[in-house]
Amino acid sequence: MNDHEQKIMVLRKAFQMFDTKKCGYIETMKIGTILNTMGQLFDEVELNSLITKNDPDKTGRVNFDGFCDIATHFLEEDDAESTQQELKEAFRLYDKEGNGYITTGTLKEILRALDEKLTGRELDGIIAEIDTDGSGTVDFDEFMEMMTGD
Structure with missing residues (x-):
């Protein structure tokens, strides 16, 4: 998977988190928040002109493509390896015993922590999807797959 695909996956996750009604749109006012959440610096004026370009009718919302167009404008070029490294560190943080799984x-x-709005049932659904063998544990590969969607 190349860098671009990986970025799109991360953006899709962010988009889905903020598209709480699952309507396929997010409010343009939330884009700044999303970029902040991703640790992304941006220029307010530049952001607003990109929003205007992607929301010409001033509906106050954009679909995923529009969001991507805006967000990728600001995302730094960082390679997939560094993303994997970050995920590895995040994983290690939780795998305190170093067993190779959480x-x-x-x-x-x-x-x-990523999304407080998730209900217990939704969480169980996500877990069931990830823990396909029902072992009650998730190894790094499963974790990577969940975070990057490979």
Whole structure:
């Protein structure tokens, strides 16, 4: 998977997190917040002109393509390796014993931290998708797959 595809995956996750009604649109006023969340610096004026370009009718919302167009404008070129490195570090943080896996309980905490609006049932659904063998644990590969969608 190339850098571009990986970026799109990260953006899709961010988009889905903020598209709480699952309507396929997010409010343009949230884009700044999303960029901040991703640790991305941006120029307010530049952001507003990109929003205007992607929302010419001033509906106050954009679809995923529009969001991508705006966000990729600001995303630094960082390689897939550094993303994997960051994920590895995040994983290690939770895999305190260094067993090479984390429990699905721990994963729930991570997911809940990412999005407080997730219900218990939604979390269980996500976990079931990731922990395909039902082992109650998630290894690094499964974790990577969940975070990057490979």
